[in-house]
Amino acid sequence: MQQRKYSKTLFWWPGLFLAVLTGMFFYGCKPVPAKASGGVPGGSPIIWLSVDQAAGRLQQEKRPVLIDLYTNWCGWCKQMDKNTYSNRQVEQYLRDKFYTVKVDAETHTVISWGGIIYQFNPQYRSNEFALYLTHGRLEFPTTIIIPPGQEPQAIPGYMGPKDLELLVKYFGEGAYKTQGFDVYQKSFRASW
Numbered sequence: 001m002q003q004r005k006y007s008k009t010l011f012w013w014p015g016l017f018l019a020v021l022t023g024m025f026f027y028g029c030k031p032v033p034a035k036a037s038g039g040v041p042g043g044s045p046i047i048w049l050s051v052d053q054a055a056g057r058l059q060q061e062k063r064p065v066l067i068d069l070y071t072n073w074c075g076w077c078k079q080m081d082k083n084t085y086s087n088r089q090v091e092q093y094l095r096d097k098f099y100t101v102k103v104d105a106e107t108h109t110v111i112s113w114g115g116i117i118y119q120f121n122p123q124y125r126s127n128e129f130a131l132y133l134t135h136g137r138l139e140f141p142t143t144i145i146i147p148p149g150q151e152p153q154a155i156p157g158y159m160g161p162k163d164l165e166l167l168v169k170y171f172g173e174g175a176y177k178t179q180g181f182d183v184y185q186k187s188f189r190a191s192w
Helices: 008-027 051-060 075-083 088-097 128-133 161-172 181-187
Strands: 065-070 099-104 111-113 116-118 142-146 153-156
Touching: 051 099, 051 111, 065 075, 065 128, 088 161, 099 128, 111 128, 116 128, 142 161, 161 181
Parallel strands: 065 099
Antiparallel strands: 065 142, 111 116, 142 153
């Protein structure tokens, strides 16, 4: 009796396909169509700068800095990327009014900001820059706004587009210079 020979490729491809689909399910990824333009017709997605790039741009034009503080293991951070930072209105507004930065709180990369050097702190298992931004209260995700010449304002937790709108417009429109957040919030009308 002759033994049949099967190609190993026939068994390998379905396994690879299943592994990719499983990874996309568990990590919140989805395939992106080739024609995608970042959610804005004719536009582009948020440009995430490094801390150094944002500091350099602040020398040219003063704008608030928005920092998305995340970790690779944080599921809510991934949801915020997927649901909030990919929203068309959010993308457009942040591109127009802010310097946007993504910082992995657990990075071992040395970060320089405001003439101070921040390094990884093994005791906290995070970068000292993350500790500075959050005033020692590490929660993820955390949205940090740094108005020009001022201290970081850390807002922990997941925010959908409507939640983020109030925050970014308060700083993006310059209302923080003339009125308290409570007063602004009472008269604010959401449009996203």
